[in-house]
Amino acid sequence: MKSNINIKSVTAESICLLYILLFVYAAVSKLLDFENFQVQLGQSPLLSAYALWVSWMVPIIEIIIVLLLIIPKFRSLGFLAAFNLMAMFTVYIFIVLHYGSFVPCSCGGILEKMSWNVHIVFNIVFVLLAALAIVLRNDFSGVGKQNQNHKRPIKKLAASLVISTVIIILLFLSSEEIMHHDNPFIRRYPQHPAILYQQIDLKFNSYYFAGYTNGKIYLGNYTNPLQLLSMDSSLQNQQNIKISFDPKKIPFQMATIIVKGPTVYLKDGTVPAVYKGSIKDWKINKQLKGIPYFTQAVAIDSLTLAFRSNDGKNYGNILGIFVSDTTPKVKYKNSLLQKQIDGVFDTDGILLYSEQANKIVYLYFYRNEFIIADKTGKLDYRGQTIDTTTKAKIKVSYLNNHSERKMSAPPFIVNANAAVYENLLFVHSKIKGKFENDKIWDQASIIDVYNLNNNSYLLSFPLYNIADKKLDSFIVTSKYLYAIIGNELVAYELKTILKKEIKSAGLKDN
Template sequence: MRFTDLLSKYIFSVISYFYILLFSYAAVSKLLDFENFRIQLGQSPLVSAHAGVLSFAVPIAELLIAGGLIFKHTRFISFLMGYLLMVMFSSYIYFILHYSSFVPCSCGGILEKMGWQEHLAFNIIVTLLGGIAIVTERYRRVSGLKNVKWGILLLVLIVLTAFGILSVGILFRSSESLIHKRNPFVRQFIPFSAHEQNRATLDFNSYYLAGADSLTVYLGNYTAPRYVTALDTSLIISTSFLIDIPKEISFHRSAKLSVVPPQFFLIDGHEPIVLRGRTAKWKIVEKYSPDVFFSKSAVLDSVHLMIRTRNEANGESVLAKLSLEDNAVTYYPHILERQLDGVFDTDGDLLYQSDSGTLFYLYRYRNQFITTTSEVTTNRHHTIDTNTRAKLTFATLEEKGQKKFAVPPLIVNKSVALYKNLVFVLSMQRGRFQSLKMWRATSTIDVYDRDTGVYYSSFYLYHIDHTSIRDFMVREDRLYAIAGSALVSYKLEEAITKHYH
């Protein structure tokens, strides 16, 4: 046997054993920790929308290649498929490093200790070894270099390389479109997009966020509605105020504070009563007694509220504009849409953005939010949750004539915050490929564009003293959240704030 024949056989055998070992290990490690592998693909910025299919396809392909390399008759085609797969793996890492919105955590197994650059270099070397094995195998089959059809072999390798790169590119583009426009409830978590900066311990767990300006965060208290706590944005300096209410004004303890600097409001839709004052003195200067009861309110200006009240014609919930000066009420029955009873199924959060003149409503039991900037135009957008209809079961108490929930309702969206064009939704539902461990230990915030409904990304906020977030708001690059008896400020990184406009 010629030396060249012996050398080619030795090279081919070494690469074959290496490929068998590599692909076998890769496939088995994925299958043994399948759920974690599936979650990692689900969090990939490139292929998250296709994680369900790829989580099965990749280890199966690796096993088939490893098995095919064992047998003589399937060895050559298996090397071709192995080469293609390595081209795809290398392309995937290249796209991650150069075109992805963020770089995720590395994969598991023995390669977990590698950085992405090292992983790319390793994959390129393995790809080149596959190419060398293909050439040496072809050389051995045709018995000599002069019999090798180099043009055809080179064309095959070029086609495989181009196909591998193009396939990953197509997966990337289609996944991007699905995630941001037609999301199948796959969250895209950007690492370190929000991290804790400061924390203040509150005396009670009855505080809520009442408003903010560029320098101050204002807290109200459900059990002591006359008391206001003001903290600087670093949550270090705290000042308390007692709202001065004239004795002739009857005051109900269920009133809620809303601070819209330089004014503040104490609003109780069950009384109903609206008290207004200025933050400079924290003294009530005006009292309004609306003729309509309401369950939600948002301050439009000093003399107008948007409210959620009852439609007298059918008893269903309806949004309306309330003029405090003359008690005039203008109803907008086209905004809230009935699914079951028109009351419970339309429950949600009502907000108003004065800078853009946008009225916003987020449903609690279905995956939809509504924006309107006029009395006519209403835009409806969906959150990535797939619950398009409220899942509610009712029971009627015949003696009292009351309707209540027969079973606990499925809450889709717990709370919401707005800042500029971004919508921050505190979701109550676990997404596909989302780690159960992380889901139980954190609160999940999903970020959308207010005007287009495009989903951008999500981020975790860890529970504070094993307590989830119950209230939060966003101002500039800060997110303020209350959990238990703690107020925490988080810094939002550029991955989130770059979407402001």
């Protein structure tokens, strides 16, 4: 009997030493590389919203458990705490692997080199070792007591396992809700949502995206408005297209091209003028008469445009809808853009239209807000990007008796550019979030993705610089993101995590 008790005691002591070694190593690894550990927790699909305090709590709890295990009087409590913590880690990994939107890593040290499947086996082994130690300590400390004492540790372990599982599940559900709908400016970078697919040299930096239709990309050229460059979706089979149009004596200043479906448009808001034709023969021969002066315009259909203009009172920006076959042709939507400072610079932004979702999107440059409206200009909702800049940080000077205004200091840009496809809004952000280092911001432009169907943040990914040139503009299709970076046209293939969001939106619409 005494020999049996000694074996149990030695086994429990050995498990105790293993746990002390594990938790000392794990805690020290986290603290020595604390910034990286905190960043990795920020990427967790379970703990993103709680990364700040969890990053401190985990190593502190590990150290406390080590102290409990060292002191014989508190060793039983230490084993129970170790069992709970390792059970939480195990449930965490299981949820990450089976229910998380992507798989992060936040272990540190040598444990970081393990695959997730090996890691979950490792954790299960230590959970079982802690359970064994608790049972063994109960056995050799309860000699001569009734057999019912043997059931107490089993019940205690079962209750602890249930509580640990419930805690992790609640953390997962609450963190996901916070991250998607009340994001505390923590970005999620899943592994490779967009992969570099193809790249070509355009030779010049004067190109812009004119449109994408029937599997072809069309690039306009600011220096030659009637010249288009087309290619297929894989950036092959390039063709130069000459648009047939007689400008007569129209005083064009900034004429640009839009290719949408079977229609090609030529527009210049300074005239103002919008002409259209067919991509079958590339002849522009019909004018959409009656459109007012505009600074931006997007085609909704062959007869309808959404545009941004200036009102007549204080020259503030205003959105409107132009329909060429109705009376009146122009309907201004006075309440969509909201003035904060001057109504011009503070409401500056980019106007987009999602043909698949039939939604007008307006993204402000200098504040964390975008506007979603239907094709008639009726407001659906106002959404927020995940940064915290609610008011434009700009300084405006008025000249010539307030008849002219200029920026008196460089503006604080929040959102530099954007593209929309189906229900997804892709935003080129200029603001660094929590738990992000400077390195990636020096090397890449960051794209944040939002789901317009439920007004939620999804994920972020970098588009890396090419020869120190950063992202200029981009568009998104069902399979690719196309970007102009310096003189380069680059195609990035969208991977499953983004395609799944696009596909689910299509199913909802059908």
